[in-house]
Amino acid sequence: MCFTDGMDRSVDSSNGSMRTGSGALLQVFRDGRPRTRAELVTETGLARSTVTQRVDALVASRLIGPVDKAVSTGGRPPALLAFHPAARVVLAADIGATHARLGVTDLAGQILTDTRDDLDIAAGPETVLSWIEDNGRKLIADAGYQPEDLIGVGVGLPGPVEHSSGRPVNPPIMPGWDGFDVQGFFTERLGVVTLVDNDVNVMALGEHFSHWSDADHLLFVKVATGIGSGLISEGRVHRGAVGAAGDLGHIAVPHGAEVMCRCGNTGCLEAIASGAAIAAALTADGAEAHGSLDVVAQARGGSVDALRRVRQAGRDIGEVLASAVNLFNPSLIVIGGSLSQAGEHLIAGVREVVYQRSLPLATEHLRIVQSRTGESAGVVGASVMVIDHLLEPSQVDAWMTEGTPAVE
Amino acid sequence: MCFTDGMDRSVDSSNGSMRTGSGALLQVFRDGRPRTRAELVTETGLARSTVTQRVDALVASRLIGPVDKAVSTGGRPPALLAFHPAARVVLAADIGATHARLGVTDLAGQILTDTRDDLDIAAGPETVLSWIEDNGRKLIADAGYQPEDLIGVGVGLPGPVEHSSGRPVNPPIMPGWDGFDVQGFFTERLGVVTLVDNDVNVMALGEHFSHWSDADHLLFVKVATGIGSGLISEGRVHRGAVGAAGDLGHIAVPHGAEVMCRCGNTGCLEAIASGAAIAAALTADGAEAHGSLDVVAQARGGSVDALRRVRQAGRDIGEVLASAVNLFNPSLIVIGGSLSQAGEHLIAGVREVVYQRSLPLATEHLRIVQSRTGESAGVVGASVMVIDHLLEPSQVDAWMTEGTPAVE
Numbered sequence: 001m002c003f004t005d006g007m008d009r010s011v012d013s014s015n016g017s018m019r020t021g022s023g024a025l026l027q028v029f030r031d032g033r034p035r036t037r038a039e040l041v042t043e044t045g046l047a048r049s050t051v052t053q054r055v056d057a058l059v060a061s062r063l064i065g066p067v068d069k070a071v072s073t074g075g076r077p078p079a080l081l082a083f084h085p086a087a088r089v090v091l092a093a094d095i096g097a098t099h100a101r102l103g104v105t106d107l108a109g110q111i112l113t114d115t116r117d118d119l120d121i122a123a124g125p126e127t128v129l130s131w132i133e134d135n136g137r138k139l140i141a142d143a144g145y146q147p148e149d150l151i152g153v154g155v156g157l158p159g160p161v162e163h164s165s166g167r168p169v170n171p172p173i174m175p176g177w178d179g180f181d182v183q184g185f186f187t188e189r190l191g192v193v194t195l196v197d198n199d200v201n202v203m204a205l206g207e208h209f210s211h212w213s214d215a216d217h218l219l220f221v222k223v224a225t226g227i228g229s230g231l232i233s234e235g236r237v238h239r240g241a242v243g244a245a246g247d248l249g250h251i252a253v254p255h256g257a258e259v260m261c262r263c264g265n266t267g268c269l270e271a272i273a274s275g276a277a278i279a280a281a282l283t284a285d286g287a288e289a290h291g292s293l294d295v296v297a298q299a300r301g302g303s304v305d306a307l308r309r310v311r312q313a314g315r316d317i318g319e320v321l322a323s324a325v326n327l328f329n330p331s332l333i334v335i336g337g338s339l340s341q342a343g344e345h346l347i348a349g350v351r352e353v354v355y356q357r358s359l360p361l362a363t364e365h366l367r368i369v370q371s372r373t374g375e376s377a378g379v380v381g382a383s384v385m386v387i388d389h390l391l392e393p394s395q396v397d398a399w400m401t402e403g404t405p406a407v408e
Numbered sequence: 409m410c411f412t413d414g415m416d417r418s419v420d421s422s423n424g425s426m427r428t429g430s431g432a433l434l435q436v437f438r439d440g441r442p443r444t445r446a447e448l449v450t451e452t453g454l455a456r457s458t459v460t461q462r463v464d465a466l467v468a469s470r471l472i473g474p475v476d477k478a479v480s481t482g483g484r485p486p487a488l489l490a491f492h493p494a495a496r497v498v499l500a501a502d503i504g505a506t507h508a509r510l511g512v513t514d515l516a517g518q519i520l521t522d523t524r525d526d527l528d529i530a531a532g533p534e535t536v537l538s539w540i541e542d543n544g545r546k547l548i549a550d551a552g553y554q555p556e557d558l559i560g561v562g563v564g565l566p567g568p569v570e571h572s573s574g575r576p577v578n579p580p581i582m583p584g585w586d587g588f589d590v591q592g593f594f595t596e597r598l599g600v601v602t603l604v605d606n607d608v609n610v611m612a613l614g615e616h617f618s619h620w621s622d623a624d625h626l627l628f629v630k631v632a633t634g635i636g637s638g639l640i641s642e643g644r645v646h647r648g649a650v651g652a653a654g655d656l657g658h659i660a661v662p663h664g665a666e667v668m669c670r671c672g673n674t675g676c677l678e679a680i681a682s683g684a685a686i687a688a689a690l691t692a693d694g695a696e697a698h699g700s701l702d703v704v705a706q707a708r709g710g711s712v713d714a715l716r717r718v719r720q721a722g723r724d725i726g727e728v729l730a731s732a733v734n735l736f737n738p739s740l741i742v743i744g745g746s747l748s749q750a751g752e753h754l755i756a757g758v759r760e761v762v763y764q765r766s767l768p769l770a771t772e773h774l775r776i777v778q779s780r781t782g783e784s785a786g787v788v789g790a791s792v793m794v795i796d797h798l799l800e801p802s803q804v805d806a807w808m809t810e811g812t813p814a815v816e
Contacts (some may be wrong), residue, residue: 241739327656329655
């Protein structure tokens, strides 16, 4: 069946059922392939005049633009158009407990300029967010862009965040941050959409985007001073009802020791297998260690005690991941965070227990791998979080109507 | 910005970005509200002639039809059209280990006729599926429909199923079923689309559809002879990479006893807290019990030993659910299955541990409730699984083109 009659205007995108606007057209371009207007008419089924109007709007916004000319059969060759990721930039911040990374990326998530600094999260939101703002302005200029080229800010923070409002919720290591309006801070100063999430969700997004976009169900585990995870399901972060999903650190370890955790419960994974827990154990054994990095240094230096403890931490993490595998059935587990730099011992311990303990059906095609993105995962993920949001069809349609991405 | 130019034909729905076909129009009607053609033009932004063509196709398929006349300002009143759930029927089966339930529903998931029978899953696929076919034909007639009114079959089975192919995968209590082509069986005999999933996913869908459609993240737990769960995330079943998600039964219970499980591991939840495990323990205590129903009978009869063991099973299930809450952050946990009929003791034990053990942020708004759908959850869920699939825009568009729902 083929419909040949007219369609009189852009369809209500709020209905959710119908999508024919500029935003939907931009999605066609996001595969990166250049197209002529005539090809778009064939590919989308939209009328030539409709394509012209929508393309003109996208060109005016600089989201798509001309590339090399197509081969023509004569006369002026038709213009080839393509998604133009360099049109605008995103400011992306990965804020840890004691250091911060900041990058400016294009609309394809490529880092153009970046910086890092030692920065204590406990210095409070005004200090930390001002650092992002000040350095962000410099990085945008360094990348050769104007302030008005910025379309969004993405921030990963080392604690629980209510994603819808962007406010931290009772973050244990972040005095002064509880309920702070991070979105409002940047909207007021930079005038752009700002999205905030916890650092592990953002790292999971970055890792998925950079190296594992073929994995439908990915579980990213960060093992550092603390332990946390981010779940990617069908390409999207699973945040759960209040954004608390993925908290591995305070799950009780089956067969684990009854150690008291800072959360008030006993036997939590974080109290047994985190970098902080191993450092404390090594220090008690007489080999002083102040955190994950010291543990990594001792393990790489060949300390049998450090290697043994890292391996056991891998097994303890594996006990909890075995439950996560039965529940969530991921196709890929990625182990990241500073403790994963201690060599193969951590991941070997994880594999040992997960493959022994999880259901055969769930592990048959399960891969357990080391993080590949390393220290840039958080910045890339914070950028991708913003890009995915702003380039959604409904957002782009609003943008075309209002002339600028809507600030929430 | 408003586009006023023509749109020349139905847009390629395979692109995923654009949806303007009959399927998208049907979604507009699924809220149940009747509309005139003129209202559809206003609501959707489609041209009048486009609406007429798409509506005619939907009326021809009987998916929408006329209802009461609208108030008119004079002359012949315009026809009010509405989604017509009675147009076609779905055959929905909930197959347990030792009994089967079967229903015929309309396209709104309402059960029109149903039946149940004692049926041993170990009798094999030919016997069990023939029971569905034979009784299905009778039920369709009993409901006043013709065989050609059937548009799909949904089946829940008591074991792991690869949802994409509809084949059971190494199901432990289902001899002869491993890899059996359930879809092919019904497609050959009844000529319609068939979807298969494990019984707990199907029950979770039914429970969510019937009573908790406002819950974005629901975890349904079935406690019977075995223990399993189904996760509903943003209205959809989370099946994971190979359809194995939600297997609570073989997660090791933190602080649990080291009992050998039939899966070969020790300390699994199912080996400690299932109806079968409690029945075995009661029998060993001298109070003979052959399964969940006997446990329920003893508990309801006031046996202190039975009540104590059901309560402890609730706590053990709570230990595992506490991990699931930290990982998945549901807004609602629904406890179903035959053992949940033992009164408030099971759910009281679950609540006791989950609220003590899970993160405060994750439990702040968490509700833990008893199943409301009871024994019909599986049939309703199997029907909803089929309806949700067949009424997807791309499926409806194919249907309008080919005249009948596509058999995969």
